[in-house]
Amino acid sequence: SYARSPLEQLEPSRFWHTFSDMNKVVQGPKFVVSEAQGVWLWDDNGDRYLDGTASLWYCNVGHGRAEIADAVHRQLGRLDAYAVYGDFANAPALELSERLASHAPVADPRVILTCGGGEAIDSAAKVARQYWAVRGRPERVHLISRTGGYHGLNGFGTSIIGMDRFRTGYGPLVTDTSVVAHDSIEELEAEILRVGPERVAAFFAEPVIGAGGVYAPGPDYFARVAALCEYYGILFVVDSVICGFARLGNWFGIERWGVRPDMIVFAKGVTSGYLPLGGVIVSGAVAEPFWNEPGHPLHHGTTYAGHPTCCAAALANLDILEREDLFTASREIEVQLDSAVRTLATHPMVREVRSGVGVMAAVELTEEALAAGITTAEIFQESRARGVVLRAVPTALLISPPLVIAWEQIEHLVSTLRASLDAVAQRHVD
Ligand code: PLP
Secondary structure, three states: OOOOOOHHHHOOOOOOOOOOOHHHHOOOOOOOEEEEEEOEEEEOOOOEEEEOOHHHHOOOOOEOOHHHHHHHHHHHHHOOOOOOOOOOOOHHHHHHHHHHHHHOOOOOOEEEEEOOHHHHHHHHHHHHHHHHHHOOOOOOOEEEEEOOOOOOOOHHHHHHOOOHHHOOOOOOOOOOEEEEOOOOHHHHHHHHHHHOHHHEEEEEEOOOEOOOOOEOOOOOHHHHHHHHHHHHOOEEEEEOOOOOOOOOOOOOOHHHHOOOOOEEEEOHHHOOOOOOOEEEEEOHHHHHHHHHOOOOOOOOOOOOOOOHHHHHHHHHHHHHHHHOOHHHHHHHHHHHHHHHHHHHHHOOOEEEEEOOOOOOEEEEEOHHHHHOOOOHHHHHHHHHHOOEEOEEEOOEEEEOOOOOOOHHHHHHHHHHHHHHHHHHHHHHHO
16 A cells, blocks of 8 residues: 655656765665654555664654654644744643653753754754853853764754764854864863863763764763863753663663753654654753843744644653653663674674664774775665665664664664675675
8 A cells, every 4th residue: 555656757856865965866766765663664665674773863662653643633733833932832842841851860950942953952052152151251152072973964063063074165164163082081171271161161962972973981981071061160061862762761861871961952752753853951050041130031043943733742752752661671672782783793894883872883894894995875775675774874884773673673683784794795705
């Protein structure tokens, strides 16, 4: 019953694929996803694939949950939308903010809602800079982030991202930013001292670096970061866009290291991607001048922030996470995925497997394989042709399935990746 999309009529397509080289994409067939259920996808030929990445790290509760669809339908029937600005509000936005605040490891939290992660990062950066401005420290603007850190592609996000390919070619970006090694407290402190602590507004970090290749922190990294930020009075902003909503077995990922940041940025898993939503959880201390002192309105927001239907989707998604205890399930899947994917570490094409913190893993290719012209894109294509969708970044394949994946499906995923590595290696020998 899979409706074949009339692609012939759409050729040549006008659809500009983002994150892609259109010069290549337009020459190949498109991969049209038509249906999804649980951990499975179907293309427009009716062929089935295992979703090894929860789409783009977000479909934590799995696809096709009728409960979320029903909540969206009900909300659209009651109040489709009405913009939240000035003193306007809506019940789902208020309820979602309370619920997120009640679970956030942030002192006396306040919640800003956005339409996605990149917007939330920009909101956090603007709140941080304006916080210092209204506190009479307008020179305190510098933003520090980490190599491999991905923070969305809005203005501030593009400027603090730790991957050069996303920054180049746009002319001047936001100034007063810098990037430090992802695992070095010494480098972070040296950078704070180089810039001058009195000029640093905030430090941004993902709990586990995601798109940059799945790099978990050392055991005491975040405790030391939090102590350093507190010592120098720098705001500590955690980007939990990937790591939140049970991907690390808890609400926001960072709880794992027992620290309480000044702000937490979230998106993706908050709705499991059923509708777009993100936001920033801001500590009461940072909110203080805006909330409790006259004359500091925040001239920032977007048309769709706090959209009631998106918030209704989030609430239904959080109901599922809690009722099915996907937090505990995630911890179990983390162990299973780690044990399965580590078996690839001895594969001749694999330099390193990074896994074991959260339901996320990276399989990094050897320099020899890459030098021989083998690409992660080729392995990604091979694996997808064999029915498993993974994600290719320049030197690694990334894995981040929905948190409802079964052990047999993890085994299927890993054995398909192994077969794909073998097939691609064989092709390069032939
Ligand atoms: N922060 C992190 C850690 C992300 O992984 C992403 C998206 O992948 C973003 C921010 C940006 O979110 P969005 O794509 O919703 O703007």
